[in-house]
Amino acid sequence: MDLLYTPSQTHFREEVRAWLAAHVPAKKLASFDTAEGFEQHRQWEKTLAAGNWGMVTWPKEYGGRGCDLIEWLIFEEEYYRAGAPLRVNQNGIFLLGPTLMEYGTDAQKERFITAMASGEEIWAQAWSEPNAGSDMAAIRCRADRDGDEFVINGQKIWSTRAVFADYAFGLFRTDPESSRHHGLSFILVPLDSPGVTVRPIEQLNGLPGFAEIFFDNVRVSDFNLLGGENQGWQIAMSTAGFERGLMLRSPARFQQASRKLVELYRKRRNDILDLSIEDSVVRCYMDAEAYALSTYQTASRLVAGGHIGAESSCNKIFWSELDIRIHETALSLLGARAEVEPETVEDHAELGTWLDGFLFSQSGPIYAGTNEIQRNIIAERMLGMPRK
């Protein structure tokens, strides 16, 4: 155990910090769930890609830097420290990217990763259906093979970023006789294909962050099939699962939020009557730190050639509940001013983005498998409790 950074890790941090200082836009971008903001964020992805900072863990030939997971964590720490824009292509770079690396053919990697890295193609995800939410194996949306094409019919819902995105990836039923998790395939679909209808759904903040997608005889080349036909479930559940989880919600995000919470608390503490706030602030800071420690521990193990254990299923519960607590505490510190949309008042510095973050935090325990489902997984797979 050696909890010091190596000189090269420290040097890497300095390099990231310097680049971000020179490139992060001074003015906050509009939300990527607006048409204007989406394009601003696409430009930012292009800026990142131009400096080879788009996805530092990717190999150099795909615009990355071949970094290991520890360097990835350092990059994220600096990224959040710099207040850099959110990643509009997170479905692509954090979820699909690693899966493509593992299961894609060279031609697929060449075709999709390059455009993903450069920000030319922004990705949406298309897992859930109206009757396949927590129970994803109930997927019915069909993709019938016709020569070297698939013909897709059906519906997806809660597709994040689908309103403005260029492509969606998801699971489709390619064997009409199959049931449950058999007979599903992992397919990449251009959202400008004839027969695709995207109907935006407004989220809690009033912006169309996700959408329904309707497929009416949508023809997709079988070049876009990732992995084997009818093998989609295994790919979706693949061992890359954790790494993807680690990349999607790296601890720096919560550490940065809890640092800001402490700053807000320092300013407001003498006006606060609720004594439990002090405890909440301490706990938030501690838990954000614990999430970082746990992530570094896992990353160290992976870098040393080890494997992810079932205990990683605890992560999602921990960070999503922490995120809610951080924002609840911040709103408590703001008191009656907390409900005000910051852009509608002149003096909004202290209001920051707490309200926005609070709204978003409500989704954490729901998406990517509800926390109730996660608790079942922990009880059954990690602790070995009986299914029936």
Next chain:
Amino acid sequence: MDFTFTDDQLAFRDSVQSMLENEVTTTSIRERWTSDSGENADMLAMLNEMGMSSLLVPESCGGLGMDLVDFVLLAEACGKAALPESIVEDAVVAGGLLADLLQLGTNTDQVQELLGAVAVGEARVGCAHIINPYSNFAQQKDWMLLANGNDVHLVPRSELKFTALKSVDPSRRLQKIDWTPSRKTRVADGEVGAGLQRATLNRGALAAAAQLLGLAQAMVQQAVDYASTREQFGKAIGTNQAVKHLMADCAVQIEFAKPAVYRAAYTVGVAPQRADWAVSHAKTAAGAAAELSARNATQVHGAMGYTWECDLHIWVKRAWALAKEWGDAGFHKNRIHEWLLQPNALLGPEFTFGKRYIDNSDSAAA
């Protein structure tokens, strides 16, 4: 940056753990409850043989000269076994303070000789601290390290008067110690003494935190086993989500307390001057995980969980005691709170690890 244990460290943990699993049966623990000393002499001999007493003793005194990162997994294993003997506190807290004294060069001959005797199991030294009103198994120690104001004293048993108290945990043997400080027994004073006591508190809290981690895991395991076999309505009660989720909640807290405890072990060894925050985090997180596990494991056992006969309370009561010994949640959260309020505290993701964290160069220039 490497937050892993070595294969040797893990193998040592495994061998200590399997010895404890075989030897520390619940029957043998219950036998201790009715014996005079509350200790098992064979167990003390076995622990010595495995190196538990010599591991942290400096090589110059005949010990193995290993560090707290080597020891923390063993402490966790002792908690898992609900080991009644106070080997963890003796080795980490008393041993740590003696090693500090050796390094300071005070009473070198006496301290060196004593550490040598500890390493071979010929002397037993305990350590009390003002934060704890009573001292566990103090009467069985040949020497006690005691505080009087800033002063630290090393006092032979013959000069101590003990009053026994009963703990809710029948495995513990609490004693109130009365003694008269004298020049003769004083081994440190002033700022030096105060510093030693601060370090002692951190080592004690770390020792408790590591054991709490082990206790928590053992309680969850017992509740999971019980829920997997106990049937109601024609099926195992563990098939019910309400029961599963009680256990999953414990598992989440335990998983995120672990790295906090391991980081604290590293920090106490490498940067003791910066250890307060790491130790307080570890003790708070491990204490909360153990208390929740105690509560939920009892609940899962139903009426059996409320009986003297069911073995679960061996672990539950230890968790209740250790969660409050060496600083309760209030004490440790307060230390974290004070640190968070320091205007120059280094907060944020870039300071979780690294030289700045270690070096104590508290400048806001980042």
